[in-house]
Amino acid sequence: MINPFTKATSKGNRQDDGLPENEQRRAFMRYAGASVAATALLASACSPDDTLNPQSGTRGARLGDTVKLGSGDFAVLNYAYALEQLEAAFYIQAINTGKISGDEFLLMVDIRDHEIAHREFFKKALGAMAIPALTPDFSSIDFSSRIGILSAAQAFEDLGVMAYNGAGRYLTTPIYLTLAGKIVSVEARHAAYIRELLVVNNFSNSVTPDFALDMAKKPSEVLSMAGKFIQEKFDLTGSGLM
Numbered sequence: 001m002i003n004p005f006t007k008a009t010s011k012g013n014r015q016d017d018g019l020p021e022n023e024q025r026r027a028f029m030r031y032a033g034a035s036v037a038a039t040a041l042l043a044s045a046c047s048p049d050d051t052l053n054p055q056s057g058t059r060g061a062r063l064g065d066t067v068k069l070g071s072g073d074f075a076v077l078n079y080a081y082a083l084e085q086l087e088a089a090f091y092i093q094a095i096n097t098g099k100i101s102g103d104e105f106l107l108m109v110d111i112r113d114h115e116i117a118h119r120e121f122f123k124k125a126l127g128a129m130a131i132p133a134l135t136p137d138f139s140s141i142d143f144s145s146r147i148g149i150l151s152a153a154q155a156f157e158d159l160g161v162m163a164y165n166g167a168g169r170y171l172t173t174p175i176y177l178t179l180a181g182k183i184v185s186v187e188a189r190h191a192a193y194i195r196e197l198l199v200v201n202n203f204s205n206s207v208t209p210d211f212a213l214d215m216a217k218k219p220s221e222v223l224s225m226a227g228k229f230i231q232e233k234f235d236l237t238g239s240g241l242m
Helices: 021-044 072-096 102-129 146-170 174-198 219-229
Strands: 061-063 066-068 233-235
Touching: 072 102, 072 146, 072 174, 072 219, 102 146, 102 174, 146 174, 146 219, 219 233
Parallel strands: 066 233
Antiparallel strands: 061 066
16 A cells, blocks of 8 residues: 555655655655645735735734734635634744654644744735734643643644635635645644544544534634634624624
């Protein structure tokens, strides 16, 4: 059986043959993240006026302790930007605790780098329309243990997949829909990997006729779940994401 963590070369051979499985996985994770980052950089190379049609959008702004996402495509991109800020901050803190080590540490670093790339893409693409930097609140997460970190990582990755799946319907600009599809595929790989670290075969065993991992949730549902990890509150009024 072909190892899913290998990449075919033009000659039909697998470039990563002979590498230990953990190295094959890491090579795959880097490749998956790089493909999205390259496409994102191409999209964000234009000026904000070129890449974002204002439509009826309003500028994302912090109102006291409340963040407004704007409307139209701006609202969707700011929504994704908020979640990527949260994920990037989580992995940065998780890695800095020193509770993850060895091969797992190297792969977690790759995931962290993916999330930072996603965060920076949305920040650049939104330009002046971006919401402010958010303040994470991870006080409910047990960073003192490997299991506590991995359990939280699984929750964040699952939430990210559900968020992108549920938000795609609100996008009107084709390139953003394409990019969202690429990013959610990376988030799904993260989710599969974290599950495998927690329980071997947990990812495949989670897919049943009654439950599939590619669930979708509305932005209001996702922000309600993510809200306990963010000190600011979100106002969806006029965003079209209700």
